[in-house]
Amino acid sequence: MPKTIVAGNWKMNLTSRDALTLVKILDNTIESKKVTIVLIPSFTLLPAVASVIPSRFSLGAQNMHFSAKGAFTGEVNASQLQDVGCSYVIVGHSERRHVFGESDGMVNKKVLAALAADLIPILCVGETAEEKDTVDAVLKRQVETGLASVTKSQMKKVVIAYEPVWAIGTGNTATPAEADSAHGVIRKIVSSVYDVKTAESVSILYGGSVKADNCKELFKQKNIDGALIGGASLDAEEFSSIVADA
Numbered sequence: 001m002p003k004t005i006v007a008g009n010w011k012m013n014l015t016s017r018d019a020l021t022l023v024k025i026l027d028n029t030i031e032s033k034k035v036t037i038v039l040i041p042s043f044t045l046l047p048a049v050a051s052v053i054p055s056r057f058s059l060g061a062q063n064m065h066f067s068a069k070g071a072f073t074g075e076v077n078a079s080q081l082q083d084v085g086c087s088y089v090i091v092g093h094s095e096r097r098h099v100f101g102e103s104d105g106m107v108n109k110k111v112l113a114a115l116a117a118d119l120i121p122i123l124c125v126g127e128t129a130e131e132k133d134t135v136d137a138v139l140k141r142q143v144e145t146g147l148a149s150v151t152k153s154q155m156k157k158v159v160i161a162y163e164p165v166w167a168i169g170t171g172n173t174a175t176p177a178e179a180d181s182a183h184g185v186i187r188k189i190v191s192s193v194y195d196v197k198t199a200e201s202v203s204i205l206y207g208g209s210v211k212a213d214n215c216k217e218l219f220k221q222k223n224i225d226g227a228l229i230g231g232a233s234l235d236a237e238e239f240s241s242i243v244a245d246a
């Protein structure tokens with residue numbers, strides 16, 4: 001799989017009919033073979049999307065519970081995601097952390113449960129507007145705790161997404177230099193926990209108001225290996241154009 005990843009987080013949008021139309025248009029408009037493309041619909045849409053998704057695209061889920069099974073009404077586990085064809089799962093998205101109160105400890109349990117079920121976790125980290133002055137410390141805590149007990153060999157199956165909370169859904173993208181610097185910090189943290197080789201091989205995606213008109217400069221940065229796209233992933237033309245620039 002190419003190290004460059006463009007993932008579309010559809011969040012809580014679309015019906016199965018809209019989703020099928022979107023997949024069809026993306027299949028017709030995306031040509032690049034240099035990019036790993038991951039489509040990440042709501043849970044209810046996963047079976048419909050899995051039934052039509054071309055094999056050159058991967059399917060992901062937006063969240064999961066860390067337990068293998070049990071009395072967790074409303075939750076979905078890693079093997080259920082595997083069962084419907086997912087190979088990726090977003091873990092610790094800022095909306096989960098800040099709207100639904102997920103802690104670093106819960107995020108770590110999800111990362112470990114995803115890996116145990118052979119799903120690739122996309123571990124999301126990023127500072128809030130209030131934490132901008134302490135971004136390095138926030139990233140250190142989120143990355144180190146999020147990856148606790150993950151082995152070096154498991155790191156081959158981990159993707160990290162840097163998503164500054166103040167940039168998500170706001171139209172305020174981090175500048176390419178700001179994003180690259182945060183990605184560099186994340187790579188250094190991975191290097192100090194594991195080693196340089198692991199840090200160089202991990203894909204670190206940028207997320208936060210990425211659009212067709214601002215992605216080119218972001219993708220030129222040394223430490224940016226792709227993007228996690230929210231709003232713009234619902235627009236086939238925008239998403240295809242971002243993939244073409246990746």
Ligand code: PEP
Nearest residue numbers: 168169207208209230231
């Ligand atoms: C996201 O939800 O991960 C995201 C980056 O959203 P947006 O692109 O809309 O800012």
